[in-house]
Amino acid sequence: MSENKNKLTTSWGAPVGDNQNSMTAGSSGPTLIQDFALLDKLAHFDRERVPERVVHAKGTGAHGYFEVTHDLSQYTKADFLSQIGKRTSVFTRFSTVAGELGSADTVRDPRGFAVKFYTNEGNYDLVGNNTPVFFIRDAIKFPDFIHTQKRDPRTHLKNPTAVWDFWSLSPESLHQVTILASDRGIPATLRHMHGYGSHTFRWVNAEGKSVWVKYHWRTDQGIKNLDVDLAEKLAGENPDYHTQDLFNAIENGDYPSWTLYVQIMPLEDAKAYRFNPFDVTKVISQKDYPLIEVGRMVLNKNPENYFAEVEQAAFSPATLVPGIDVSPDKMLQGRLFSYADTQRHRIGPNYQTLPINRPLSGVNNYYRDGNMRFDGNGGRSVYYEPNSFGGPAESSENKQAEFEVNGMAANVPYDDDDFYTQAGDLYRLMNEDERTRLVRNLVNWMKPVEVEEIKERQIRHFYRADPEYGKRVAEGLGLPVPNNIL
Template sequence: MTDQFTAGPLTTEAGAPVADNQNSQTAGAGGPVLIQDQLLIEKLAHFNRERIPERVVHARGAGAYGTFTVTADVTRYTRAKFLSGIGKETEVFLRFSTVAGSLGAADAVRDPRGFAVKFYTEEGNYDLVGNNTPVFFIKDPLKFPDFIHTQKRDPYTGSQEPDNVWDFWSLSPESTHQVTWLFGDRGIPASYRHMDGFGSHTFQWTNAEGEAFWVKYHFKTEQGIRNLTQAEADALAGKDPDSHQRDLREAIERGEYPVWTVQVQLMPVAEAAGYRFNPFDLTKVWPNEDYPRITIGRLELNRNPENIFAEVEQSVFSPHHLVPGIGPSPDKMLQGRLFAYGDAHRYRVGVNADQLPVNRPHATEARSHGRDGLLYDGRHRGAKNYEPNSFGGPFQTGAALWTGTEVGGVTGTHAAPAHAEDDDFVQAGMLYRLMPEEEKERLIENLAGSLSQVSREDIIDRAIANFRRADENYGKRLEAAVQALRG
């Protein structure tokens, strides 16, 4: 760990030497403090402004730097330069997080985990903003603010309310698959190192010939999957709220660098329209038997941040940070996030958040005409701030980053195009039936423990009906467990 302040006199923020950092200036030895003490004013004013607004979601997090190494030739699928050859290495920063908890919440809680990777490529930063689950609760961004409101504190009680959580889930049948994930064994990872990561959304890869493929990302932990039971998590959260952050930092300090095998599933664009379910539906996975996972690389974390605020709290990730050869898909949730993430960071950190060291490109230079605003450092000096210009400024390339998607129809609000096997319950039932009996028992116990806290019978009945539609045995067992707890 480096420390640039090991020698020399203490100074003010403006560089003036500090004579006394122990005693405020006063009117005599026992008199009141003087407003002329600018060191005191500076320190108190800075202290009042040291925090920035926490993230609305994913507020509680930890991060580390590392390296992504390509292990397979994928140039037939994408022209992204950081994927252009076996053995090619790219620096990365990975931020893990919980979703619903505030900045001061505990790590060991039942909640999805954010898995956001920033690749510092030679063509600019590529952000892959995913989770530790391959699916999500909803499929349309219009519902996202409502969903998050149910996960956060109720405006009247000031607490997270089971009524709100289960009312929304029961009225949103597409959530059944993700809820099954969340209340299963993988709902509480033992650490950030012992869980998988997923890009979750469908993205587009485009090769040098302009041929496009739909792609899903998987990060498979080489440390092995380890989870906590609810009882273990409750004890750990009370004993060590920083358990996951501490585990990650100390593992890297010991030289036990966590590693993930990076895999992708690839679908030719022409197959999407006729696929048996909507391949852009975030509540569904692509079965491996249809599109087998292909190993393409290795991701290792090997360096801790030196300042959590500067490098973790102020780090920003956005799905719109793309590079040539990688693009978005018609996934509605992804389309909403393309705007929402960048906008959240402009509000939370400032319009120049991308200029901070953790966020700016490391392997190339950012050349834009953006000027002024909070955190602007004057890096452009007197260069012209418009394009086109006649003074040698940055210019457009004319080369598309990805292949366009054919669209048609009348503008308006539409449900997603129907596919032959579109269903909100099939994959949730498949996931349940894949679980060993002991895991099914824990799933039912976890669900019943939460659902039994709901005050209204109609919400409970509606939720159980969704699980019954996923699997009759699933719903029947859950109903019996809830009734037993409610007496």
């Protein structure tokens, strides 16, 4: 056995030089596909659960439509957004993140909010959550983060010590942790919560000009959250409460709807903005970049078969259409690979041919064979490209728009390491009752942690966000505020 038994390695035994930062072109990215440690880690993680989803296993969904209400063609050439009144069929899936397929709906957890648009130019997936930020900002940390949310390999129980150990060693999580422990951590129903694209994306117009964009789904039903005691009671009495509520509402003709807004940022603004707009642990202030209405989504039809439509529905942020591109967001860059890869493992390499995933606009390519290929497999048509027989060919006008990258290729973090300002701002926006519930939820969550050092380390993060925040959590845990705050 090697003497370097404490060195982290890849699956083939090579030592890993940096397990906190993926290799990017400069500190702002994008992520480089040559980062073999990242790809190996994500590819293995994608295959850790058979057959349910590794994350977002418990979910429900519905069919509906999206209708454009405002003309934003000056910003994007995406066909489904091209004119006021245009309707596009959608399928939307809501989910919890950490729990298994049979887990309770009313737990404290982010909710997945994934929308598949069946556009005239192919499918477009907008895959986000019900929170505007996330726990981490680099995809290389995602498998480790999700491991802390799953069951301990020895006890097969949830492990709060692992959860808080990871968060306390990953201060970028503080903003999301504050949201999750607040009233918004348990929505009353799936109909009464907002949704977000979370990441920064890029829109490109017909002239090839680009802007950065953030997506916001605003519930037309209003925000409602569950009291923690009622949520716990429902988890025992009706673990499918959210699933049932959505199904019954649609079945009774009470169709839920959301209005889609975007924030638009000129490309050049990203370089000078006070927060890195590609860091998914941060929000872009709506005072600086106000919400602009795009359209409205209505869910008006329940699935006929849960497995065929909800369980086999496959989403990926890499499922894009002309006029919508990605940003150098490091978490997004990892998701571009990981989401589609895990679907290939979970439901097969031909998952896009399943009815729920198949684009209404049709598919023309040279993909062939693979398990569960149940269509005509391309028939006798030409099966390679380029060819001399009139097969489908590339359309240069649909290439991704160019953008500038610079810097040395290296495993480096974002330049910005301010993990506390926005979390502190959020705390100070809360009224006294909201703060009291936030602190109570955090204290009850942290009490089972077995290592005092972990609690103290996390209290330092709360304190740096806002001294009152840290002091109140410390008092609730019966601990002194650590002396070495800074």
